[in-house]
Amino acid sequence: MIDRLLEIVGPKGIITDATDMHPYLTDWRERKHGNAICVVLPASTEEVSAVMKLATEMQQPVFPLGGNTGLCYGAVPESGNPEKPGIVLCLRRMNRIREIDVVSDIVTVDAGIILAEVHQAADKVERQFPMHLGSEGSAQIGGLISTNAGGTAVVRYGPMRDLVAGLEVVLADGRIIRDLAALRKDNTGYMLRQLFIGAEGTLGIITGAALKMFPKQSNSAHAWIDVASPADAVKLLASFRSTAGQFIEAFELVSASQYELVKRHIDRVRIPFAALPEWSLMVELSTSDVHTDLDAMMGGVLEAGLEAGLVRDAVVATSQQQAEEIWHVRHSVSEANKKEGIGVVHDVAVRTSFVPDFIAAADKLSAERFPQATTQVVCHLGDGNVHYILMFSHEYWASVADKDAFALEVERAVHDVGARFNGTFSAEHGVGRKLPEELVRLGDPLRYELMKQVKLVFDPENRMNPGVLLGK
Amino acid sequence: MIDRLLEIVGPKGIITDATDMHPYLTDWRERKHGNAICVVLPASTEEVSAVMKLATEMQQPVFPLGGNTGLCYGAVPESGNPEKPGIVLCLRRMNRIREIDVVSDIVTVDAGIILAEVHQAADKVERQFPMHLGSEGSAQIGGLISTNAGGTAVVRYGPMRDLVAGLEVVLADGRIIRDLAALRKDNTGYMLRQLFIGAEGTLGIITGAALKMFPKQSNSAHAWIDVASPADAVKLLASFRSTAGQFIEAFELVSASQYELVKRHIDRVRIPFAALPEWSLMVELSTSDVHTDLDAMMGGVLEAGLEAGLVRDAVVATSQQQAEEIWHVRHSVSEANKKEGIGVVHDVAVRTSFVPDFIAAADKLSAERFPQATTQVVCHLGDGNVHYILMFSHEYWASVADKDAFALEVERAVHDVGARFNGTFSAEHGVGRKLPEELVRLGDPLRYELMKQVKLVFDPENRMNPGVLLGK
Structure with a gap:
């Protein structure tokens, strides 16, 4: 097969050396390793087509790989059939x-x-x-x-x-x-x-x-708002949508427990409040029109929010530097969590209106079933997307015998809470090789059945990334 | 079958009388008439499900009908099989x-x-x-x-x-x-x-x-702009997008030949220019923010357009009444055309950048092959959607022997021009029973093949609106 592939893509278009292949066979966090005959790097659509025809002839599966930045192992090649390990197809030479x-x-x-x-x-x-x-x-x-x-x-x-x-x-x-x-x-x-x-x-x-x-957006306003609860944050979102709806560029809700970790582990973090807000709402408004007074718009919603008791305190950035300082805190979350311990991160989405109830129910679950964990909430509130995190200390995690089984137990429990609010267990990360069983467990059986039939229309031999999404 | 349907939907949910059925079997322009066993009006999703199960058992086709406002006869029931005429399914009782x-x-x-x-x-x-x-x-x-x-x-x-x-x-x-x-x-x-x-x-x-x-949009600005050509209109659109992109609510381009007909046939039309612009660009900007000065934004783009020679003249509405007067002209197009003659209307879309070339090519075609017609252009320029119209006098039309064949000849010729610019023959009106042959003639054969296979997944017996979209 390799000779035939060489005819199609030339020597620059194929990798067969085990060491060179390694980064193409392993997810970027080095958690899961796969296997393949070779890595193919076509230089044109026609070459891709010829490779796919050859793979069809040889009955080999094909594993497409992009930048290898996924979190669900969707790009790790794993045919499940030692006689047909398949090829990895990476288009990085097609980059015009x-x-x-x-x-x-x-x-x-x-x-x-x-x-x-x-x-x-x-x-x-x-x-x-x-x-x-x-x-x-x-x-x-x-x-x-x-x-x-x-x-x-x-x-x-x-x-x-x-x-x-x-x-x-x-x-x-x-x-x-x-x-x-x-x-x-x-x-x-x-x-x-x-x-x-x-x-x-x-x-x-x-x-x-x-x-x-x-x-292009050339005009923006940024605020860090202290709110008492997710419910108040949701009310404030509705208020922002009414008066500034088309200008909302970011609307993020973060728990104090999360920003405590950022404070603890990240240098040069400036908290512009005397004490960390119990819930931090971080809002950006932006527009392409330089004349629109977004600061006034932001101020108007915040003032009304103060009067209505939805806003406890707020800081509006008065310079680009202040704006960057605000978002630096938000963007330091992953790094802080990596230093703190082992976080079991979820990617649930519910309707925005259900976010407060979902968080409350997930908190209750965590306190009852996983009291060893602290919990953090990082939420794209405008999308109803809650990254609910259970954080275990390195010490505790070392004591867990079967770590995969324990992580799965935690994940399933949180996914179940999401499902109670008609939520999804995968808002943006996908299914990959990590969650096909959750798709079967929590998805609509009719939709799953139709998905399998649609798959048969496009890939009747199941050679396109087999094992991913729909499982084995 | 009617007795079984009565059990499901009750007497209020079924129409069998020929006179009462008539409006459900005929398109609203009374151009095409269909046939069916009866009209079924279920009151709930569960009733719809029961009706579909019965139709499956009886092997009868089902013709869904909405408000019957379509232009391509997609809602006219026509099974093509006298033994299985099928039922019309209308959900107007499900209106909560x-x-x-x-x-x-x-x-x-x-x-x-x-x-x-x-x-x-x-x-x-x-x-x-x-x-x-x-x-x-x-x-x-x-x-x-x-x-x-x-x-x-x-x-x-x-x-x-x-x-x-x-x-x-x-x-x-x-x-x-x-x-x-x-x-x-x-x-x-x-x-x-x-x-x-x-x-x-x-x-x-x-x-x-x-x-x-x-x-809600509570703030708007409206302009009627005199431009020399579609090419200048396109340049002006790019300029609007750069500075006011997120505020564009409508961006319509209309030929002088079209507004001549409006002037001729519609009362109370006010043209705020000494002479009708060769090409009229009608622009609305709007926002939910009451403080944004949209008039200034509009004025800024127009001034720059004047300087660049893209704008010949422009009228910006200074009152709600003036704004309504501007849009009244635009909205009178259909009525004017009905009075003028027989218009063969097309629903082509190309990329906005190709609109000027498409119009020029369609003009050339019309002049050469259909010199009896005048031509009008009504274009949703922001969407690249051109309603290109060939208008024939009632007199001429009366002299055409096979009107359907002639209309088809015109349509195919204009669709071919659209296809030369990678355009579609149906931007918004759909395919219905009117254009399935054009889909075969002009569509990608691979896409068509895949569509037929997808159809088989959801409706293996071809009982859902047979004859529509994919043809017989």
Whole structure:
């Protein structure tokens, strides 16, 4: 097979050495290791198509890999069949901007391009591509689309699903769907494109994408607000939506228990309150219009909030530096938690209106069943997405015999709480190889049945990222 | 079958009298007539499910009908099999607001509710549901979702596809998908919901929907701008997007030939220019923030446009009345055209950047092949959606022997021009029973093949609105 692949992609397009292959076979946190015949790096859509045809002929599975920044092991190759280990397909050599259409606000790219490069390309034409997440320096567009990535700007622009205007996809058998016209309106049948977004590589290989660009934001206001409870935060969100709805760029809710950890472990953190707020609401408003007085808008909502008893105290940034200081605290959460202990992190989403009840119920569960843990809440409140964290000390964790089983016990318990509020166990991280059993356990059986049938339409032999999403 | 249906829906839920059935079997323009055993009006999702199970047992097709406002005969029942004429299913008795969640900005409704009632419900809680089209007083949400309706606010809020947060769907065999949790984020597999949106009733019966609400706009600015060409209009759009991008609520381009007809046939039309602009650009900016000076923003773009030679003249409304007068002209187009003659209207969309070339090419085609016609352009420029119209006098039309064949000849010729610019022949009106052959002729064969296979997953016996979209 390797000789045949060499004919298609040339010597630059294939990796067979075990050491060189290692980073392509292992998730970035080095928690899960896979196996494959080789890593293939095609340089064009036609090469991808030829590789897929060869894989079909050889009956080998194909494991697509983007920037390898996932959290659910969706990019770790694991065929489950020693005779057919399959190949890893990585598009990092396909990393061009194909076209920028400023008038139509569309940038068309190869799927292997890194998110940060798309940011730069849009910036050069006075536009923005509004997806921002921690891994933007290494995550590739193809992977971000396949996982329907989220990030901090979802509250305003939606997840990747809302940012894609067109796709080019190579199917399991090598046929190519060219859907890059990027029309704002097209009512000629079923929206197949949306099936590939969030399919985690199980329906086809995304080789190109047309992405929506947006006006650049040149004006912003930032506040750190002290609120008494998630319920008050939710009321304040409704108030912000009424008067400043279209300007909300970020709306994050964080528990005092979380910021205690940031204070403890991170240098140069400035808390602009005498005592840490019990609940911190961090709000950014922004707009492309330089004349809009966002500080006044922010002040108006906060004053009304003070009068209504929803706001206990608030700090509005008066300089770019102050704004950066506020967000530095928020962005230090992961680093602080890594230093504190072992965090079992959840990715539940419920409707925003259910967030307070979900947090209360999760707190009750944790106190009763896992009293060894402290709990932290980091919540994208505008999206109803709660990263509920149970933090165990290194000491305690060392004493747990079967760590995987214990983590699973914690996760299932919290997912069950989410399900009570019609929530999902995976808001933005995906299913991957980590959560297929939760999908069976908690998902709608009818939807699951239909998903399996849709899978058969696109990949009847189950050779596209087998084991991911739908399990074995 | 009628007795069995009576058991399910009761006497209020069934119509069998030929006269009473007539409006349910005929499109609203009375151009196409269908046939069915009876009209069924279920009062609940469970009744819909029971009806579908019965239809499965009896092997009868089912023709869903919303408010009957479509333009492509997608709601005219026509089984093609005299022994199995099928039943019409209309949900107008299912017309409740099920729930309003202001905090999460979600309104959940029965599919039979009329769009204008959703507007009112949102308005009552200080929000808006931003879909606006001519038929909003009679179009039902289920039909609007099934046809992925557009309207005048697409430039800002997107088509129905972007406004749906959840669906309840009854499948052909009566199974019910309950997907109304309306989460902003959920990455647990394939986005099946998007398949039903725009499927024109061929995959299942939409019985309920969770819709996104938005902040109310309480501040707006309106301008009628005289531009020399579509190319200048496009440049001006780019300029508006750079400085006022997030405030654009409407961006319409209309040819002088079109407004001549409005002047000729409509009373109380005020043209605020000495002579009709060759091309009229009609722009609305709006926001929920009362302090934003939209007039200044509009003025800024127009001044820069004047300096750059893109704007020849412009009128900015200084009162609500003036604004209404401007939009009255735009909204009088259909009425004027009806009085003028027989208009063959197209619903092409291309990327906005291709709009000028498309219009030029369509003009060339019309002049060469259909010199009897005058041509009018009504364009949702922000969406790249061009309603290109060839207008024939009543006299000429009377002389055409085979009117259907002639109209088809015109349509195909204009669709071919659209296809040269990677455009679609149906931007917002859909395919229905009118354009399935165009879908075969102009669509991607691979996409068509996949659509047929997806259809088989949801409706293996082809009993859901057979003949619509995918043809016989």
